[in-house]
Amino acid sequence: MGCCNRSCGLIAGIAIGAALALLGGILFPVGDNLIVESVLEEAVIQNGTPTYENWLTQGGGTLRQFWFFDVQNAREVVEEGATPVVVEKGPYSYWTRYLPKMTVKFNPNDTVSYSILNEAVFEPLYSSGTEMDVISTLNLAVAYNYTFDGPYNIFTGKDDVTKVGTIDKWRRSRTLDFWNDTYCNMINGTDGSNFAPYVDATKPLYFFSSDICRSVSASYERSLELKGIPVYRFTLLASTLASPLENPDNHCYCRDLETTKNCSMAGVLDISSCQKGQPIYISLPHFLHGSPSLLESVKGLKPILDEHDTYLQVEPMTGITLGFSKKIQVNMMYGPSKVITVLKKVNSSTIFPLVWMNESAELDDESATMLKMALVDSITMLDVIRKLLLGVGLFIFALCLILYIVVRCKGKRIV
Structure with missing residues (x-):
């Protein structure tokens, strides 16, 4: 029973790792598309966009x-x-x-x-x-x-x-x-x-x-x-x-x-x-x-x-x-x-x-801080999150897979 629980846990770990890695991988094209859409929307000169504020008055x-x-x-x-x-x-x-x-x-x-x-x-x-x-x-x-x-x-x-x-x-x-x-x-x-x-x-x-x-x-x-x-x-x-x-x-x-x-x-x-x-x-x-x-x-x-x-x-x-x-x-x-x-x-x-x-x-410094938070920091955070998900997911997937193989091999030798 203990061996079964261990194998089931490792299989669950493999699944979780694969899911995290997949999510991280999906965030690369999806995240890029979201950023592109956001930039294109905010580039329009109309009330409420950062471009409009910068265009209207030079800080x-x-x-x-x-x-x-x-x-x-x-x-x-x-x-x-x-x-x-x-x-x-x-x-x-x-x-x-x-x-x-x-x-x-x-x-x-x-x-x-x-x-x-x-x-x-x-x-x-x-x-x-x-x-x-x-x-x-x-x-x-x-x-x-x-x-x-x-x-x-x-x-x-x-x-x-x-x-x-x-x-x-x-x-x-x-x-x-x-x-x-x-x-x-x-x-x-x-x-x-x-x-x-x-x-x-x-x-x-x-x-x-x-x-x-x-x-x-x-x-x-x-x-x-x-x-x-x-x-x-x-x-x-x-x-x-x-x-x-x-x-x-x-x-x-x-x-x-x-x-x-x-x-x-x-x-x-x-x-x-x-x-x-x-x-x-x-x-x-x-x-x-x-x-x-x-x-x-x-x-x-x-x-x-x-x-x-x-x-x-x-x-x-x-x-x-x-x-x-x-x-x-x-x-x-x-x-x-x-x-x-x-x-x-x-x-x-x-x-x-x-x-x-x-x-x-x-x-000016205030506008630079706002733009950096809205643009640079958000892109950096997204990049960190998707790389972290992909890296952690692959690590968990690989570790659990190796341990699962080890457990399976030991089980066969005992039998």
């Missing part, structure tokens, strides 16, 4: 910092036509985009419209000077405060989650009218705050930047962690502002053959067509990735990739941008003039750097 706001180029030899430039020598002065920092998106309206075609207020508040804590500092440069008014960006109209992803955040219209139009070319006037991708879930690191991310009046793409650079959350870092490639000779896609951004030396100049973008005709050129700070002639025409510049590149840090499952640093430089073209007295001594046209800006934001 902590955005820090916009300015570095001005102070001309050290202004008299020599004007009187003798000398090469400008500049010294970077800054940063001067402002909190912006800390208010929720404005005039938010959900539309019947599964889109949502909104505008962004560019209100800025000076932040002395992150500034090296005051707003009263005097800087010698070309006279160009650069105003950002109390202006509006938009209106935007984007897809919510409700009907097709792969389209979430994709811009349908900007300023009530599906195309731009700055470039006199269908390709360059395309509005591609999102506004950069979020992308479709399950980001593919092998494919570029497309987004539209109203600051430079065009769409751009960012490519995967590396994986890292931001406050305990795994993210993909995407950066702009050097080809973004390359000359049309290096990147034919940029042919329609070349507008002035003389200034761009027959479209051979790299690193600058003429945006005068979207700045009321002002001779404004956009580049990366210190003419990063620019033609050598840009650095030769102004002394004191030193491009450094790690300091001057633009990047996005995107959580790959949800597609939400958790951190970013958008860096651009505003330049102005000046040259010989018989009308403007101070430019009579200038020998050649020069694209002169006025100021460079770093607009950056990062997920």
Whole structure:
């Protein structure tokens, strides 16, 4: 009777072990499917989803910092036509985009419209000077405060989650009218705050930047962690502002053959067509990735990739941008003039750097904790549970099976 009880107990153990291992095995595909369904549902921009909350208000706001180029030899430039020598002065920092998106309206075609207020508040804590500092440069008014960006109209992803955040219209139009070319006037991708879930690191991310009046793409650079959350870092490639000779896609951004030396100049973008005709050129700070002639025409510049590149840090499952640093430089073209007295001594046209800006934001600690609990910790817990069930189940199954075989063998020898 004792041997029978022992055998029955071991058989029960084998059954329990097999059941636990089977449950653990089932949880792998089933659990993954549940996670996918949950992520796809919460990626939609609608009331109650984490994506909506992150999209509506960027926790902590955005820090916009300015570095001005102070001309050290202004008299020599004007009187003798000398090469400008500049010294970077800054940063001067402002909190912006800390208010929720404005005039938010959900539309019947599964889109949502909104505008962004560019209100800025000076932040002395992150500034090296005051707003009263005097800087010698070309006279160009650069105003950002109390202006509006938009209106935007984007897809919510409700009907097709792969389209979430994709811009349908900007300023009530599906195309731009700055470039006199269908390709360059395309509005591609999102506004950069979020992308479709399950980001593919092998494919570029497309987004539209109203600051430079065009769409751009960012490519995967590396994986890292931001406050305990795994993210993909995407950066702009050097080809973004390359000359049309290096990147034919940029042919329609070349507008002035003389200034761009027959479209051979790299690193600058003429945006005068979207700045009321002002001779404004956009580049990366210190003419990063620019033609050598840009650095030769102004002394004191030193491009450094790690300091001057633009990047996005995107959580790959949800597609939400958790951190970013958008860096651009505003330049102005000046040259010989018989009308403007101070430019009579200038020998050649020069694209002169006025100021460079770093607009950056990062997920605040409270939001990071909530996202980590909802996403990272839950996935980790599920992974631990299913591996534990599978491991313990297989262990119990194997142990009880071995003991059962041993008991059976001993029983036969006794008989």
